[in-house]
Amino acid sequence: MAALTPRRRFRGAGHGRLAPASALGLGIGVLWLSLLVGLPVAAVVVTSFENGIGDFWQEITTADALAALRLSVGAALLAAVVNAVLGTLVAWVLVRDHFPGKRCVEVIIDIPFALPTIVAGLVLISLYGPQSPFGLDLVGTRRGVFLALLFVTLPFVVRSVQPVLLDMDRDVEEAAASLGAGEITVFRRIVLPTIAPAILSGAALAFARALGEYGSVILISANLTGRTEVSASYMLKRIEQGDTAGAAAVATVLLAVAILVLVLLDLLQRVVTRRA
Amino acid sequence: MISPPLPGYRKVALTAAFAAAALGLSSCSGSSGGDSDQINVVGFSVIKTAYGELSDAFTATEAGKGFSFKGSFGASGAQARAVVAGQRADVVAFSLTPDMEKVVKAGVVDPGWNADPRKGIVSRSVVVITVRKGNPLGIRGWDDLVKPGTKIITPDPGTSGAAKWNLMAAYAQAMGPSKDEAAGKAYLEKFVKNVVSWNDSARTATDAFVQGTGDVMISYENEAIAARAAGVELDYVVPASTFLIENPAAVTKTAPPAASQFLSFITSPEGQQVLGSKGFRPADDSLKVTGVKGANDPDKPFPTVAELSTVEDLGGWSAVDEDLFDEQSGLVAQLRK
Numbered sequence: 001m002a003a004l005t006p007r008r009r010f011r012g013a014g015h016g017r018l019a020p021a022s023a024l025g026l027g028i029g030v031l032w033l034s035l036l037v038g039l040p041v042a043a044v045v046v047t048s049f050e051n052g053i054g055d056f057w058q059e060i061t062t063a064d065a066l067a068a069l070r071l072s073v074g075a076a077l078l079a080a081v082v083n084a085v086l087g088t089l090v091a092w093v094l095v096r097d098h099f100p101g102k103r104c105v106e107v108i109i110d111i112p113f114a115l116p117t118i119v120a121g122l123v124l125i126s127l128y129g130p131q132s133p134f135g136l137d138l139v140g141t142r143r144g145v146f147l148a149l150l151f152v153t154l155p156f157v158v159r160s161v162q163p164v165l166l167d168m169d170r171d172v173e174e175a176a177a178s179l180g181a182g183e184i185t186v187f188r189r190i191v192l193p194t195i196a197p198a199i200l201s202g203a204a205l206a207f208a209r210a211l212g213e214y215g216s217v218i219l220i221s222a223n224l225t226g227r228t229e230v231s232a233s234y235m236l237k238r239i240e241q242g243d244t245a246g247a248a249a250v251a252t253v254l255l256a257v258a259i260l261v262l263v264l265l266d267l268l269q270r271v272v273t274r275r276a
Numbered sequence: 277m278i279s280p281p282l283p284g285y286r287k288v289a290l291t292a293a294f295a296a297a298a299l300g301l302s303s304c305s306g307s308s309g310g311d312s313d314q315i316n317v318v319g320f321s322v323i324k325t326a327y328g329e330l331s332d333a334f335t336a337t338e339a340g341k342g343f344s345f346k347g348s349f350g351a352s353g354a355q356a357r358a359v360v361a362g363q364r365a366d367v368v369a370f371s372l373t374p375d376m377e378k379v380v381k382a383g384v385v386d387p388g389w390n391a392d393p394r395k396g397i398v399s400r401s402v403v404v405i406t407v408r409k410g411n412p413l414g415i416r417g418w419d420d421l422v423k424p425g426t427k428i429i430t431p432d433p434g435t436s437g438a439a440k441w442n443l444m445a446a447y448a449q450a451m452g453p454s455k456d457e458a459a460g461k462a463y464l465e466k467f468v469k470n471v472v473s474w475n476d477s478a479r480t481a482t483d484a485f486v487q488g489t490g491d492v493m494i495s496y497e498n499e500a501i502a503a504r505a506a507g508v509e510l511d512y513v514v515p516a517s518t519f520l521i522e523n524p525a526a527v528t529k530t531a532p533p534a535a536s537q538f539l540s541f542i543t544s545p546e547g548q549q550v551l552g553s554k555g556f557r558p559a560d561d562s563l564k565v566t567g568v569k570g571a572n573d574p575d576k577p578f579p580t581v582a583e584l585s586t587v588e589d590l591g592g593w594s595a596v597d598e599d600l601f602d603e604q605s606g607l608v609a610q611l612r613k
Contacts, residue, residue, distance in 0.1 A: 121483075122483060125484060125489070129484075129487050129488050129489060130489055139473065139484070140473060218480060219483060219487070222472060222473035222474065223432055223476060224473075225434075225474070226612075226613070233476060236435050236476065237434040237435045240434060240436075241434065241603055
């Protein structure tokens with residue numbers, strides 16, 4: 001209880017007024033965010049409506065634009081969901097299990113982060129291209145695109161769930177078990193509520209990353225318009241054609257989808273946290 | 277508290293203003309004046325190594341003594357956009373004339389840039405068919421590419437302006453000297469159907485090809501030569517009927533006189549010899565280039581093409597951009613649907 005008192009006092013004093021240090025912090029934070037994120041995003045949105053809302057609509061409803069958007073959003077959602085499950089599993093294994101070579105696995109997890117995406121693309125096409133050692137040729141298929149997205153987004157969920165699992169108090173689980181709860185019940189009622197926010201935020205990051213992914217996808221997708229062309233590639237094409245407004249229109253749609261999904265996940269996260 | 281505290285939001289505003297001012301100041305002091313001894317070359321990616329040697333050779337001459345070079349190389353279209361957006365450039369070199377027109381339109385390069393006898397073209401090549409080592413499918417020309425099941429790779433003309441050369445070549449050779457548009461269209465339709473990978477750039481097309489995608493790749497003679505010289509396992513076929521690739525270069529309006537001298541040097545026999553050694557066909561046919569590493573025959577690197585079409589044969593760039601490459605109504609876009 002004693003620990004709570006200073007926080008209460010701080011809350012009372014800080015309400016509506018900031019200490020000089022935090023005012024400086026807030027100022028720099030807001031400025032930094034505006035310069036780095038706010039300004040470019042605003043520019044994109046403004047550019048997309050440059051020629052009026054009619055043109056904007058026309059740009060995003062061409063068959064090619066729709067196909068590209070559908071592929072990017074669909075594959076990104078699917079990749080986020082799959083990696084939310086499998087990433088959690090990997091994190092679980094890494095935290096709770098002990099096995100030889102665990103350290104190596106720890107390092108390997110981050111490789112999709114560290115690898116330049118075009119190198120990732122090369123690796124993927126050599127493994128799942130015409131010269132695949134597994135006889136699996138995914139070049140020019142949506143499954144190939146999906147695979148590339150799975151690869152680059154894996155670390156997000158693993159790395160956000162892992163620290164939460166590490167911090168978790170095992171006593172509660174043991175208490176539940178001693179009260180007769182089965183393993184599944186313990187996981188469902190105790191573990192999952194605790195790590196769910198981390199899973200969701202990891203999934204949100206994975207989704208956001210997959211939505212705009214270009215480098216790792218571009219080789220294996222073969223860039224077939226209307227079939228495997230991702231939004232990023234479609235936008236590049238618009239820019240190359242001198243149609244920045246068209247590129248910005250598609251970007252704005254992606255932005256809206258991203259915000260929608262992030263907000264939904266955030267809401268979900270709050271619900272889950274409150275229930276826990 | 278020594279002074280009465282400001283309301284929180286005003287503090288935030290003040291802090292923001294100070295930070296902005298600091299940023300503004302630092303960015304002012306950061307920009308230095310132009311260096312007149314330095315020639316800024318902005319060019320398309322393939323020409324990078326050739327320009328490195330050209331600049332070295334130029335600084336070794338009387339006119340070029342004391343100059344230094346700063347090069348920026350990347351995708352032709354992106355480079356043109358960068359220059360339009362204000363990237364400092366004295367010499368610009370693009371893979372195709374429409375990119376030059378972009379910077380002319382922006383007022384960076386004089387509209388009379390192509391008034392010389394060479395029409396502003398400094399390097400040339402031809403469209404070739406790149407095949408796997410030893411040419412296992414026995415590809416000899418364009419007709420072999422549209423056989424059922426032949427898998428073609430080409431960069432996408434939508435993202436790689438330079439890929440337009442490839443599709444123009446396929447189209448023009450099928451039209452033949454009689455300019456039979458129906459024949460051209462019929463061929464292009466079969467051609468497009470056989471394309472298994474439309475890569476975003478010549479670079480990724482080569483990567484995909486080397487990794488096993490496709491049976492043939494449409495590329496330029498100079499690129500095939502450079503790839504072979506670098507040890508990449510592939511062969512190339514110069515078809516009896518193909519297309520002339522012409523790369524333009526120009527100096528900008530603000531360029532120092534040395535930039536013009538550098539450009540003259542590039543088009544001089546000496547400069548063309550350097551470009552020739554990198555696999556570019558000399559702008560002057562009488563110039564003999566030998567010992568080209570990577571060419572099918574290093575001592576006779578540039579075989580004469582029986583039927584060589586040019587962009588003029590197709591009515592010039594504006595006609596081509598509209599009829600073939602318009603994203604909605606162009607023939608290529610129609611056939612890809």
